[in-house]
Amino acid sequence: MQRRAALLVVDVQIDFCPGGALAVPNGDQVVPLLNRYLELFNQRSAPVFASRDWHPEQSKHFKEQGGIWPVHCVQGTAGADFHPGLRLPEGTILISKGMTNWDNGYSALQGVTENGTPLAMLLRRMELDRLYVGGLATDYCVKESVLDALKEGFTVTVLTDAIRGVEVQAGDSEHALQEMLAAGAGQATFASVRSTLQAEGEAHLPARTG
Protein backbone atom coordinates (compact mmCIF):
# COMPACT_ATOMS: atom_id res chain seq x y z
CA MET A 1 0.00 0.00 0.00
CA GLN A 2 1.22 3.47 -0.77
CA ARG A 3 2.36 5.41 2.25
CA ARG A 4 0.76 8.78 2.42
CA ALA A 5 3.05 11.55 3.55
CA ALA A 6 2.35 14.99 4.96
CA LEU A 7 4.50 17.92 6.03
CA LEU A 8 4.17 19.38 9.53
CA VAL A 9 5.71 22.82 10.01
CA VAL A 10 5.97 23.52 13.72
CA ASP A 11 5.61 27.02 15.22
CA VAL A 12 7.46 29.22 12.74
CA GLN A 13 6.12 32.29 14.51
CA ILE A 14 7.51 35.78 14.96
CA ASP A 15 8.01 35.36 18.72
CA PHE A 16 10.32 32.38 18.12
CA CYS A 17 12.47 34.25 15.60
CA PRO A 18 15.29 36.73 16.32
CA GLY A 19 13.78 39.87 17.88
CA GLY A 20 10.77 37.92 19.17
CA ALA A 21 9.67 37.39 22.78
CA LEU A 22 11.19 33.89 22.99
CA ALA A 23 13.72 34.02 20.21
CA VAL A 24 15.27 30.76 19.08
CA PRO A 25 18.86 31.50 17.99
CA ASN A 26 18.85 31.66 14.17
CA GLY A 27 15.21 30.53 14.22
CA ASP A 28 14.49 32.46 11.03
CA GLN A 29 17.06 30.36 9.14
CA VAL A 30 14.49 27.58 8.85
CA VAL A 31 12.22 29.76 6.70
CA PRO A 32 13.93 29.42 3.28
CA LEU A 33 14.50 25.71 3.88
CA LEU A 34 10.90 25.13 4.88
CA ASN A 35 9.76 27.07 1.82
CA ARG A 36 11.52 24.48 -0.35
CA TYR A 37 9.79 21.66 1.50
CA LEU A 38 6.46 23.47 1.28
CA GLU A 39 6.86 23.80 -2.47
CA LEU A 40 7.87 20.15 -2.83
CA PHE A 41 4.90 18.85 -0.87
CA ASN A 42 2.49 21.26 -2.47
CA GLN A 43 3.62 20.27 -5.98
CA ARG A 44 2.88 16.66 -5.11
CA SER A 45 -0.51 17.58 -3.61
CA ALA A 46 0.69 16.22 -0.27
CA PRO A 47 -1.06 17.81 2.70
CA VAL A 48 0.65 20.54 4.69
CA PHE A 49 -0.04 21.28 8.37
CA ALA A 50 1.28 24.36 10.16
CA SER A 51 1.11 24.46 13.93
CA ARG A 52 1.15 27.56 16.05
CA ASP A 53 1.51 28.26 19.74
CA TRP A 54 -1.71 30.10 20.57
CA HIS A 55 -1.68 30.99 24.23
CA PRO A 56 -4.13 32.96 26.36
CA GLU A 57 -2.70 36.07 28.11
CA GLN A 58 -2.39 34.15 31.34
CA SER A 59 -0.93 30.69 31.28
CA LYS A 60 0.93 28.46 33.68
CA HIS A 61 3.38 28.15 30.79
CA PHE A 62 4.57 31.71 31.50
CA LYS A 63 7.01 32.75 34.23
CA GLU A 64 4.50 35.13 35.79
CA GLN A 65 2.18 32.20 36.50
CA GLY A 66 4.85 29.77 37.67
CA GLY A 67 6.12 28.48 34.32
CA ILE A 68 9.54 28.93 32.78
CA TRP A 69 8.93 31.04 29.69
CA PRO A 70 8.53 34.74 28.95
CA VAL A 71 5.08 35.65 27.62
CA HIS A 72 4.98 34.69 23.94
CA CYS A 73 2.58 33.82 21.12
CA VAL A 74 -0.47 35.28 22.81
CA GLN A 75 -3.60 34.75 20.70
CA GLY A 76 -4.16 37.56 18.24
CA THR A 77 -0.86 39.39 18.88
CA ALA A 78 1.68 40.18 16.16
CA GLY A 79 4.24 37.89 17.82
CA ALA A 80 1.92 34.94 17.31
CA ASP A 81 1.79 35.45 13.53
CA PHE A 82 3.74 33.15 11.29
CA HIS A 83 7.07 34.51 10.04
CA PRO A 84 6.16 36.76 7.10
CA GLY A 85 8.62 34.97 4.82
CA LEU A 86 7.02 31.56 5.32
CA ARG A 87 5.15 30.61 2.16
CA LEU A 88 2.34 28.40 3.36
CA PRO A 89 0.45 27.07 0.34
CA GLU A 90 -3.26 27.52 -0.07
CA GLY A 91 -5.00 24.69 1.73
CA THR A 92 -2.48 24.54 4.57
CA ILE A 93 -4.24 23.16 7.62
CA LEU A 94 -3.73 25.35 10.67
CA ILE A 95 -3.21 23.61 14.01
CA SER A 96 -3.44 25.64 17.22
CA LYS A 97 -2.11 24.47 20.56
CA GLY A 98 -1.50 25.64 24.11
CA MET A 99 -4.85 27.42 24.11
CA THR A 100 -5.81 26.91 27.74
CA ASN A 101 -4.17 28.47 30.77
CA TRP A 102 -3.13 25.09 32.15
CA ASP A 103 -1.40 23.50 29.19
CA ASN A 104 2.10 24.01 27.82
CA GLY A 105 1.02 23.09 24.34
CA TYR A 106 4.36 21.72 23.25
CA SER A 107 3.03 18.96 21.00
CA ALA A 108 1.30 19.73 17.73
CA LEU A 109 -0.27 16.27 17.97
CA GLN A 110 -2.25 17.65 20.92
CA GLY A 111 -3.28 20.65 18.83
CA VAL A 112 -6.57 21.15 17.02
CA THR A 113 -7.80 22.51 13.71
CA GLU A 114 -10.00 25.58 13.47
CA ASN A 115 -12.98 23.21 13.81
CA GLY A 116 -11.54 21.69 16.98
CA THR A 117 -10.49 18.38 15.40
CA PRO A 118 -7.35 16.97 17.06
CA LEU A 119 -4.44 16.64 14.64
CA ALA A 120 -3.91 12.94 15.35
CA MET A 121 -7.55 12.20 14.53
CA LEU A 122 -7.37 14.22 11.34
CA LEU A 123 -4.20 12.44 10.17
CA ARG A 124 -5.98 9.11 10.55
CA ARG A 125 -9.10 10.34 8.86
CA MET A 126 -7.01 11.58 5.91
CA GLU A 127 -5.20 8.22 5.85
CA LEU A 128 -1.83 9.83 6.30
CA ASP A 129 0.70 7.57 7.92
CA ARG A 130 3.99 9.38 7.46
CA LEU A 131 4.94 12.80 8.79
CA TYR A 132 7.90 14.97 7.85
CA VAL A 133 8.52 17.50 10.63
CA GLY A 134 10.49 20.74 10.66
CA GLY A 135 10.31 24.10 12.43
CA LEU A 136 10.82 25.48 15.94
CA ALA A 137 12.00 24.58 18.40
CA THR A 138 14.01 21.35 18.12
CA ASP A 139 14.26 20.88 21.89
CA TYR A 140 10.59 21.62 22.74
CA CYS A 141 7.76 21.67 20.25
CA VAL A 142 9.47 19.76 17.45
CA LYS A 143 10.65 17.10 19.90
CA GLU A 144 7.30 16.70 21.67
CA SER A 145 5.40 16.63 18.38
CA VAL A 146 7.70 13.96 16.97
CA LEU A 147 7.60 11.81 20.11
CA ASP A 148 3.82 12.05 20.27
CA ALA A 149 3.42 11.19 16.59
CA LEU A 150 5.61 8.11 17.07
CA LYS A 151 3.54 7.08 20.11
CA GLU A 152 0.43 7.42 17.97
CA GLY A 153 1.94 4.99 15.48
CA PHE A 154 2.95 7.35 12.68
CA THR A 155 6.20 7.04 10.75
CA VAL A 156 8.13 10.24 11.39
CA THR A 157 11.09 11.87 9.67
CA VAL A 158 12.82 14.86 11.29
CA LEU A 159 13.98 17.44 8.74
CA THR A 160 17.34 18.18 10.33
CA ASP A 161 18.18 21.06 7.99
CA ALA A 162 14.95 22.88 8.88
CA ILE A 163 14.91 22.84 12.69
CA ARG A 164 16.58 25.07 15.29
CA GLY A 165 16.60 24.83 19.10
CA VAL A 166 16.10 27.20 22.03
CA GLU A 167 19.18 25.74 23.78
CA VAL A 168 18.32 26.74 27.35
CA GLN A 169 21.39 24.58 27.99
CA ALA A 170 24.02 24.15 25.28
CA GLY A 171 23.52 20.75 23.67
CA ASP A 172 19.75 20.56 24.23
CA SER A 173 19.01 20.38 20.51
CA GLU A 174 21.45 17.54 19.93
CA HIS A 175 20.04 15.64 22.91
CA ALA A 176 16.53 16.23 21.61
CA LEU A 177 17.47 14.87 18.18
CA GLN A 178 19.07 11.80 19.74
CA GLU A 179 15.92 11.24 21.81
CA MET A 180 13.72 11.46 18.71
CA LEU A 181 15.94 9.03 16.79
CA ALA A 182 16.08 6.61 19.73
CA ALA A 183 12.27 6.67 19.87
CA GLY A 184 12.15 5.57 16.23
CA ALA A 185 12.16 8.74 14.14
CA GLY A 186 14.16 8.91 10.93
CA GLN A 187 16.16 11.94 9.88
CA ALA A 188 16.62 13.48 6.45
CA THR A 189 17.55 16.64 4.59
CA PHE A 190 16.03 18.21 1.50
CA ALA A 191 17.76 16.32 -1.32
CA SER A 192 16.96 12.92 0.13
CA VAL A 193 13.35 13.80 0.91
CA ARG A 194 12.92 15.03 -2.64
CA SER A 195 14.32 11.81 -4.11
CA THR A 196 12.24 9.64 -1.79
CA LEU A 197 9.03 11.40 -2.74
CA GLN A 198 9.96 11.35 -6.43
CA ALA A 199 10.81 7.65 -6.40
CA GLU A 200 7.53 6.84 -4.67
CA GLY A 201 5.57 8.94 -7.12
CA GLU A 202 7.17 7.17 -10.08
CA ALA A 203 6.62 3.73 -8.60
CA HIS A 204 2.92 4.44 -8.73
CA LEU A 205 2.74 5.63 -12.32
CA PRO A 206 1.36 3.11 -14.81
CA ALA A 207 4.14 0.97 -16.34
CA ARG A 208 5.47 2.42 -19.58
CA THR A 209 4.97 0.42 -22.74
CA GLY A 210 6.94 0.40 -26.01
Ligand code: VGL
Ligand atom coordinates in the same frame (compact mmCIF):
# COMPACT_ATOMS: atom_id res chain seq x y z
C1 VGL B 1 8.31 26.37 22.35
C2 VGL B 1 9.36 26.93 24.29
C3 VGL B 1 8.20 27.39 24.81
C4 VGL B 1 8.41 25.78 20.98
C5 VGL B 1 7.13 26.83 22.84
O1 VGL B 1 7.63 26.15 20.08
O2 VGL B 1 9.29 24.93 20.80
N1 VGL B 1 9.42 26.41 23.07
N2 VGL B 1 7.08 27.34 24.10
